Amino acid sequence: MSRSDFYKYHYQVDPKAGGFRLPADLNGGKGWRPKELGLIKYGLPERIWKGMPVPLKDAMAAVPFVDAPRFYDKLETSQ
Amino acid sequence: MRVKPWVAFRTDLPDDQVENEQDIVVFGGRNVAVAIGEILARLGCEVEEPKPAGENGWEFAVKYKERHRFWCQVNSTSHPVFRLLFENMTFRSRAAPNAAAYAELALKLDAALKKSSLFHDVCWWSLKEGPPDDEIELAEAKKRARKDRSGPISAAGKEGGRPAWGCLALALYVTLSGVAAPLLFFVGIAGDTLGATLFGSAFLIVVGLLGFFRALDEPVEH
Structure with a gap:
């Protein structure tokens, strides 16, 4: 992910993020400005979904497929 | 009373950002965070050392009157305009005594920043509005400032809002x-x-x- 893509992502998922610093020789020393790019922050549902790490999404997706009774049976027999 | 958590200002402190040929090595704003920490310490707070927070600048924790905890983050888009996010981190922060302590410290901080020779054009912004990014935006905001813009207490406080x-x-x-x-x-x-x-x-x-x-x-x- 490039610095620009990361700043875009950070700005959109973090409700408290504004513009960020850039090295002085970039963008005329004005820093990275979301307003110049016309970026809009995500709403709450999109923020939760897009801000969630992929492993957590994977774990949530796996929950309906977990055979809970068999899992607990195995747990009990192992004890 | 509702406190606006963002403070935007211009500073006379030098730019302390460290860069190599390719990238930023240390984000600027540590000197601003230290100066604000010193102001808060003079207001009777226990202030931690600023810690780097990557592109979010510098952050430090503040304790006021033993039990009230606050969190400050200093960052910037371009020097010399900086933003301070000043948030109440006390447990049950919206309970009356905690909210009153937050408002009290915000008012004291506002007065101290405006009095300091290091900071200029001090403006407070709600979370929804967000702070300005540069000197031009800050100056424009200052020009068209409503009466409540320069203070930390929002006019549309509890009385002006509606329940969720x-x-x-x-x-x-x-x-x-x-x-x-x-x-x-x-x-x-x-x-x-x-x-x-x-x-x-x-x-x-x-x-x-x-x-x-x-x-x-x-x-x-x-």
């Missing part, structure tokens, strides 16, 4: 479900065991009441 109706309705539904569960158990309509029903009921009532307080404490801005 959706949250309130959900809290009411959850609380009433918690009350109804044991009644339905005793009538014989629902529930397996008395223990499980009472546990579920207590859980729903606690969650519902927390939701109630949250919805009433946090009025939605117009």
